[in-house]
Amino acid sequence: MPVRPCRGIVRRLNGQTICFTGRVLVDDEWRVRTHCAERARQEGATPKTDFSQKATLVIYGDLASKVVTDDSRTYSSTLVNAEAERRRGRHVCVVDGDGFSKLLRGRPAPCLELRRARTGRVRPVAAATTEAHILGGPLRVRRTGRRSSADLTLDLNRLDEATAVHEATVGALIAHLSRQGIEACTYSSGAPEFDAGWSRGEDIFVAEVKSLTGAREDQQIRLGIGQILDYAHQLRSAHPSTVIHPVLVLEKRPSAARWTALAEGVGLRLTWAPGFSGI
Incomplete structure (x- = not known):
């Protein structure tokens, strides 16, 4: 063929x-x-x-x-x-x-x-094709910026900082995959709204990106694990013949080593910037 x-x-x-x-x-x-x-x-x-x-x-x-x-x-x-x-x-x-x-x-x-x-x-x-139902167009880094405190009743500078770090991590992930000849994609219409997706051979990887800035580290990691496992479960149910790999991407190495063991225990790949080991 x-x-x-x-x-x-x-x-x-x-x-x-x-x-x-x-x-x-x-x-x-x-x-x-x-x-x-x-x-x-x-x-x-x-x-x-x-x-x-x-x-x-x-x-x-x-x-x-x-x-x-x-x-x-x-x-x-x-x-x-x-x-x-x-x-x-x-x-x-x-x-x-x-x-x-x-x-x-x-x-x-x-x-x-x-x-x-x-x-x-x-x-x-x-x-x-299965991939067409999961992966959408090329992933792009969104523009971020600080809000003017004069226009807000709440100080959202910390939120803006976390958003900027999130997008910086997305950009670093895109560059990391690009160096391997892999294109990072957004989600397709009807698929769960994961942060990044890509394919290797017939396998598809879907990732949730979490910043650890401006929030409790354990809270962010728990949230990310729950989200990406949910997305993977939805995709596996919809496409049982496709191998789906859930990935949690962090802005930096977590301070507690236990998260790596937990991720391995639930079949999740845990990685972080700037090296993105394992992906």
Whole structure:
């Protein structure tokens, strides 16, 4: 079987070499190829007018939900060529207008299967994946800042400080995974709202990030353990054939060594910045 480097999900337009089958329905409005190509170029993609062996992504529009036959028309032969490349072992991703709309918004899109009949017809088919139901788009560090005490009745500086530390830990985790060639993701729609997720092979890791600043350490760790074990239980119930690894990420080493033994006892990975040992 051909290798599927996308694992059923197209995560971004950046770096893709793409071609279009025709007009594309983008956010409920039909757009011509030149418009779509310019939008894709702004997101870091390289649009091509025709399919070639350099193509990594095909976006099909006015052929959506129709059977595509192998004839002389360029727009209808594109999917046939993509399917032929897959048969040769080079996976070319295919998304529809809805998938293209998601990619333009920075969200992942499902890669469609291509099925060929004996008559030579090629049919695009949606193929749901477990990862697509759990991991969302790329994880980003949120901006943080101190509130003006003049605008508040309560002093929330300590809360702001804890939030800043939390986001700094998230940023350090993203960088740590990136150095291993792994992309940190947010949660997908309908999945539990974990702080970070990523995949290694077929296994999926979901993490809760906890700062220890401005709060009792034991309270924060207990809260984090409960949250991430709950998220893992929900995901295992929904996807029993998928290996889910819960991870609790702390801003720094906890002062009490007992937390490491407790984490091991409940099947939880405990790690902390800046080294993130074990992940």
